[in-house]
Amino acid sequence: xxxxxxxxxxxxxxxxxxxxxxxxxxxxxxxxxxxxxxxxxxxxxxxxxxxxxxxxxxxxxxxxxxxxxxxxxxxxxxxxxxxxxxxxxxxxxxxxxxxxxxxxxxxxxxxxxxxxxxxxxxxxxxxxxxxxxxxxxxxxxxxxxxxxxxxxxxxxxxxxxxxxxxxxxxxxxxxxxxxxxxxxxxxxxxxxxxxxxxxxxxxxxxxxxxxxxxxxxxxxxxxxxxxxxxxxxxxxxxxxxxxxxxxxxxxxxxxxxxxxxxxxxxxxxxxxxxxxxxxxxxxxxxxxxxxxxxxxxxxxxxxxxxxxxxxxxxxxxxxxxxxxxxxxxxxxxxxxxxx
Numbered sequence: 001x002x003x004x005x006x007x008x009x010x011x012x013x014x015x016x017x018x019x020x021x022x023x024x025x026x027x028x029x030x031x032x033x034x035x036x037x038x039x040x041x042x043x044x045x046x047x048x049x050x051x052x053x054x055x056x057x058x059x060x061x062x063x064x065x066x067x068x069x070x071x072x073x074x075x076x077x078x079x080x081x082x083x084x085x086x087x088x089x090x091x092x093x094x095x096x097x098x099x100x101x102x103x104x105x106x107x108x109x110x111x112x113x114x115x116x117x118x119x120x121x122x123x124x125x126x127x128x129x130x131x132x133x134x135x136x137x138x139x140x141x142x143x144x145x146x147x148x149x150x151x152x153x154x155x156x157x158x159x160x161x162x163x164x165x166x167x168x169x170x171x172x173x174x175x176x177x178x179x180x181x182x183x184x185x186x187x188x189x190x191x192x193x194x195x196x197x198x199x200x201x202x203x204x205x206x207x208x209x210x211x212x213x214x215x216x217x218x219x220x221x222x223x224x225x226x227x228x229x230x231x232x233x234x235x236x237x238x239x240x241x242x243x244x245x246x247x248x249x250x251x252x253x254x255x256x257x258x259x260x261x262x263x264x265x266x267x268x269x270x271x272x273x274x275x276x277x278x279x280x281x282x283x284x285x286x287x288x289x290x291x292x293x294x295x296x297x298x299x300x301x302x303x304x305x306x307x308x309x310x311x312x313x314x315x316x317x318x319x320x321x322x323x324x325x326x327x328x329x330x331x332x333x334x335x336x337x338x339x
Contacts, residue, residue, distance in 0.1 A: 009046065009088075010034075016088050018238050021208065025143070033080035052085045053095040060099035074102040108309055109276040110267050117277055119263040120256070127247070128255035130182055131228060134160075135274035137176030139295050141166065142253075142271040146246045149205075150187070151223040155180070162297065164208065171297040187227065194225055197244060202233060204243050279307045 007015075010031060017027045037059050043049065060078060063069045069077075078097075085091040112120070117136055124132055134145045144162050152161045153175060160175045197203035204219040205226060211218060218224050226246040233242050253271060260269045267273075275296070282292050293304040 013084065013088050020087070024237075029076060030080040030083055033077045034084050037077075037081055037084075049085075049089065052081070052089075052091060053093050053097055056081045056085075057097050057099045060097070064100045064102040069102050071102040071104050074099075109306060110269060110273050111280045111307075112265070112267065112269065112273060112277045114281060116263070116265055116267075117274070120259045120265065120269070123259035123262050124255050127186065127228060128252045130179065130186055131247075131252050132256065132271070132274060133176065133179050133182075135271055136278050137179065138173045139275050139278035140173070141275060142249050146226075146228055146249060146252075148227045149223070150225055150227060153183075153227075165297050167297075167299065169297060171294065173295045173297075183227075190225065190227065190229060191222065193229070193244075194222065197233070202242055202244070204241060205229075206236065206243055206245065276307070279304065283307055 013031060013034065014027065017030065022030075037056075040059050040062065041048065041055055049055075056078070059081070060074055063074050063077060078099075085093065121129060121132055121136070131142075131145050134140050134148075135142065138145075138160050140160075140162065144165055147163070148160070149163075152163065153159075154161070155175070158175045158177060159172050162171050162173060165171060194203055198220060205224055207215075207219050207224065226244070228247040229244045230247055233244050235241070236243055249271070256269065256271055260267075279292050279296060282295075283289070289301060289304055289308075292307070293301050296304060298304045
């Protein structure tokens with residue numbers, strides 16, 4: 001096991017993750033789980049981390065039995081702890097980790113009707129509306145939309161290139177032509193802001209992997225800029241360079257919550273609901289499941305198949321027997337004697 005006593009364990013984790021190009025979201029998630037693990041076992045020093053197999057098993061079992069977490073949540077915690085021991089502490093497990101597994105919960109995604117989508121989008125204004133139109137019009141995840149750069153949209157081929165999506169995969173999805181006027185107006189304003197940043201000695205954007213070294217000037221070029229930049233400059237936590245990052249997801253989430261409430265829709269709608277609705281409405285239009293799988297970036301078609309529940313129109317397409325009875329009439333006044 002690593003015995004680097006010169007650094008705190010969390011600092012060492014940050015260093016290893018950044019060297020291996022983990023995303024900032026993964027970094028935060030892994031660090032949170034590792035902190036919870038350390039607090040759970042009341043660890044005070046690196047020596048307390050010894051015997052990781054049994055301690056990880058105990059923690060994961062606690063999450064499944066006491067916290068009743070979803071399998072994906074338990075798997076995320078497991079990945080974070082395996083990363084800690086194998087990548088940071090350089091410890092290879094000698095025993096199998098056999099924790100109680102969280103129970104699988106097959107949740108059916110919430111889907112809006114096209115009328116509901118239209119109602120919500122109409123109530124969202126400005127840049128959040130443009131982003132939500134991309135979530136529904138292209139089936140993007142929130143973070144994929146926010147990470148889009150100017151060169152990722154091809155107007156001629158009518159496509160969007162999603163780079164380093166879930167699982168680090170690139171894919172191509174459809175581009176809704178109806179947003180072109182709104183997008184062009186938005187990009188014109190973003191370009192003015194970028195030129196102002198350049199004139200003040202800024203204007204540099206984060207580039208993944210080794211692109212910044214390979215193309216030294218690319219970070220300030222227009223085509224590499226985020227389509228949805230933040231309104232404020234900020235200091236990069238790793239390089240300490242002052243940059244303009246992309247917009248924060250919380251801004252869009254607040255706009256969606258407000259619009260859903262205003263529209264009087266009582267479904268549990270989040271940013272991801274627009275992606276679910278994109279897939280379901282394409283199926284209802286007759287687009288084949290394999291094409292939708294490619295547009296969404298699913299590795300396995302079985303993941304995409306969950307959207308077929310909506311086009312079956314009700315519980316497996318079965319008509320309720322109550323609807324076949326014409327003789328039952330609604331009572332004009334409810335009888336409350338049984339209460």
